[in-house]
Amino acid sequence: MKRRNFLKFSAAAGITPKRCLLPFASDLFSFSNESNLSKVEARYYKKLPDREIECQLCPRFCKLGDKERGYCGVRENMGGTYYTLVYGKACAVHVDPIEKKPLFHFLPKTTALSIATAGCNVNCKFCQNWEISQVRPEQITHIDLPPESVVKTAQKNNCPSIAYTYSEPVIFFEYMYDTSLEARKKGIKNVVITGAHVNPEPFKDLLEVVDGVKIDLKAFNQDFYTKYVRGKLQPVLDAVVTASKSQVWLEIVYLVIPTLNDTPSEIRQMCRWIKNEIGPDVPLHFSRFYPNYLMKNLPPTPISTLEILRNTALEEGLNYVYIGNIPAHEAENTYCPHCGKIIVNRTGYLIGKINIENGRCVFCGQEIPGFWS
Amino acid sequence: MSKVIIVRTKNISKSNKEINSEKLNNLYKRGFHLLTGFKDSKNSIKTLLSTDKKTGIKINTIGGRSLSTRPKVSLFLADHLIKGGFQEKDILIWDRTNRELRSAGYRLNMNQGGIKIFGTDSNTIGYDKDLTVHRSIGSRFSSIQSDIISQSISLAILKDHGLAGITAGMKNYFGSIHNPNKYHDYNCNPFVADLFDTAAIRGKHKLTVIDALTVQFHKGPAYHSLWTENYGGLIMSTDPVAADYIGWQVIEELRKKHGLPSLKEENREPLYIKTAEELGLGSADPANISIIKEEI
Numbered sequence: 001m002k003r004r005n006f007l008k009f010s011a012a013a014g015i016t017p018k019r020c021l022l023p024f025a026s027d028l029f030s031f032s033n034e035s036n037l038s039k040v041e042a043r044y045y046k047k048l049p050d051r052e053i054e055c056q057l058c059p060r061f062c063k064l065g066d067k068e069r070g071y072c073g074v075r076e077n078m079g080g081t082y083y084t085l086v087y088g089k090a091c092a093v094h095v096d097p098i099e100k101k102p103l104f105h106f107l108p109k110t111t112a113l114s115i116a117t118a119g120c121n122v123n124c125k126f127c128q129n130w131e132i133s134q135v136r137p138e139q140i141t142h143i144d145l146p147p148e149s150v151v152k153t154a155q156k157n158n159c160p161s162i163a164y165t166y167s168e169p170v171i172f173f174e175y176m177y178d179t180s181l182e183a184r185k186k187g188i189k190n191v192v193i194t195g196a197h198v199n200p201e202p203f204k205d206l207l208e209v210v211d212g213v214k215i216d217l218k219a220f221n222q223d224f225y226t227k228y229v230r231g232k233l234q235p236v237l238d239a240v241v242t243a244s245k246s247q248v249w250l251e252i253v254y255l256v257i258p259t260l261n262d263t264p265s266e267i268r269q270m271c272r273w274i275k276n277e278i279g280p281d282v283p284l285h286f287s288r289f290y291p292n293y294l295m296k297n298l299p300p301t302p303i304s305t306l307e308i309l310r311n312t313a314l315e316e317g318l319n320y321v322y323i324g325n326i327p328a329h330e331a332e333n334t335y336c337p338h339c340g341k342i343i344v345n346r347t348g349y350l351i352g353k354i355n356i357e358n359g360r361c362v363f364c365g366q367e368i369p370g371f372w373s
Numbered sequence: 374m375s376k377v378i379i380v381r382t383k384n385i386s387k388s389n390k391e392i393n394s395e396k397l398n399n400l401y402k403r404g405f406h407l408l409t410g411f412k413d414s415k416n417s418i419k420t421l422l423s424t425d426k427k428t429g430i431k432i433n434t435i436g437g438r439s440l441s442t443r444p445k446v447s448l449f450l451a452d453h454l455i456k457g458g459f460q461e462k463d464i465l466i467w468d469r470t471n472r473e474l475r476s477a478g479y480r481l482n483m484n485q486g487g488i489k490i491f492g493t494d495s496n497t498i499g500y501d502k503d504l505t506v507h508r509s510i511g512s513r514f515s516s517i518q519s520d521i522i523s524q525s526i527s528l529a530i531l532k533d534h535g536l537a538g539i540t541a542g543m544k545n546y547f548g549s550i551h552n553p554n555k556y557h558d559y560n561c562n563p564f565v566a567d568l569f570d571t572a573a574i575r576g577k578h579k580l581t582v583i584d585a586l587t588v589q590f591h592k593g594p595a596y597h598s599l600w601t602e603n604y605g606g607l608i609m610s611t612d613p614v615a616a617d618y619i620g621w622q623v624i625e626e627l628r629k630k631h632g633l634p635s636l637k638e639e640n641r642e643p644l645y646i647k648t649a650e651e652l653g654l655g656s657a658d659p660a661n662i663s664i665i666k667e668e669i
Contacts, residue, residue, distance in 0.1 A: 065594060
């Protein structure tokens with residue numbers, strides 16, 4: 001099904017990818033009141049002499065003098081104390097299908113209340129949400145939505161989970177962490193959609209309070225991270241391994257960009273690493289790239305490339321390999337690795353019958369890893 | 374050969390204290406005279422700027438009242454422009470935010486008449502919707518820089534900078550884009566030079582005036598009284614690279630005087646100045662810079 005037809009079909013069927021509670025970037029660059037930013041002391045930083053601080057949240061370790069902000073643009077040194085400016089300041093609030101994250105093995109067919117604040121600690125040239133991730137909080141509209149209000153909003157919209165997403169949730173760590181604690185009290189799950197450019201200590205702490213993590217692995221070489229992400233690869237790989245060893249459900253997304261990170265040999269190397277370090281059962285999504293932000297000179301990823309890479313991953317022994325951003329592609333479905341039958345049928349965000357019971361394939365009894373209910 | 378003027382005077386102010394108006398006026402007067410060869414404002418200003426064009430004076434107010442371009446310094450510059458033939462309404466003193474301007478002591482003015490003073494975050498101003506993509510830069514410009522003004526003066530404070538090495542005339546334009554926080558890696562190199570090379574800046578910049586009345590020569594860009602010097606100077610040039618190069622030398626001179634290591638020794642040499650030269654934005658070679666120093 002072509003994208004256009006799929007959208008028509010979805011609309012006719014009453015399926016929309018999201019319900020928008022606060023459209024992000026709707027009023028971009030008509031400024032918010034600067035005094036409406038939060039002033040909550042940040043976690044994970046070290047005070048230095050002469051009113052300087054060192055941020056220890058992410059591998060950048062920004063060393064900042066008084067009145068300076070970190071690379072993320074949302075954490076500021078004020079007189080030697082480091083503050084987050086975005087605590088409770090949501091710039092995007094949507095009700096999304098969980099499959100949109102994408103998380104395919106986590107409460108399928110449910111919705112996640114999805115929130116974001118401004119800011120990001122990397123600067124991917126291909127960012128799809130750059131209008132909120134690459135700005136300062138005072139440059140976009142946001143609403144006051146403290147943790148307890150996020151949870152209430154999730155309850156009101158019958159969302160069994162809250163997703164911290166769109167921009168880079170690591171940079172609104174305090175807000176995400178406190179909201180997650182609040183959500184847990186009410187039986188609501190938490191999922192983090194992240195590039196995982198984060199230091200081990202905060203990440204481990206975060207894993208204690210959330211239930212699912214989707215990590216964007218943007219390439220499998222440092223050169224790409226240097227040129228196109230402005231970040232480091234190793235901390236991301238470390239975070240992937242840490243998440244896989246925790247109780248938290250993990251899925252990996254790899255955005256395939258034509259000519260830049262799409263060589264089968266590199267993908268093969270990455271898949272071997274995943275299989276060896278994490279195991280064959282972690283879902284891996286190859287997502288289609290669309291030109292955006294600073295990378296408009298490249299075409300969308302050919303579908304054939306995605307199929308070749310998926311086959312490479314399957315050859316390497318990974319059990320759950322998906323293709324994303326191509327609605328109705330057969331690789332959106334989940335296939336039982338034992339009997340080969342479709343156990344979750346997906347057409348975009350339209351989810352068919354789920355042939356999994358008690359975590360097992362209904363056809364052959366194969367255990368299917370995931371967070372199914 | 375690029376010409377850079379350093380005019381200095383003693384006891385023009387103490388840190389945070391009122392500036393002596395007469396001395397400041399004399400610094401500007403003499404500075405323009407030495408830069409253009411014309412003693413009277415009318416001719417000297419006309420040599421540098423078109424007096425019928427809307428002109429921005431980009432100041433730096435991130436340092437609060439302690440270490441920002443002080444109102445008197447920018448208003449006296451504006452006064453010289455007016456004496457040179459400008460109409461008040463065509464002069465705009467600006468920075469990123471109204472909050473920073475206010476905290477540096479400015480009284481905002483968006484009215485039609487008079488010298489305008491406001492920040493990019495004022496209602497109806499903001500940043501461009503479209504990104505400017507140029508070399509390593511992908512940013513939205515303040516519509517002040519991209520649309521409202523036709524020519525530009527950078528009036529920056531001279532400061533040591535923990536990441537960039539120094540901040541002076543060129544880096545001041547980080548305040549004209551929406552995402553300066555993305556450009557502090559690698560000692561801001563090549564970002565400062567690449568940003569200056571965009572049409573919105575390179576095509577409009579006419580004059581650099583570096584406020585070196587009080588210089589933060591260490592632990593900048595934040596204010597630390599322990600490492601400030603009442604240098605009492607203005608550095609002026611039509612070559613933005615040469616002006617910054619000389620500003621850098623002033624910082625090094627003060628660091629040496631106070632027994633501090635050079636910026637190179639601290640691995641934060643402002644290499645973006647050399648990069649700017651390589652882009653053809655001006656000269657960072659002392660052999661090609663004519664420095665005229667004068668104490669008034």
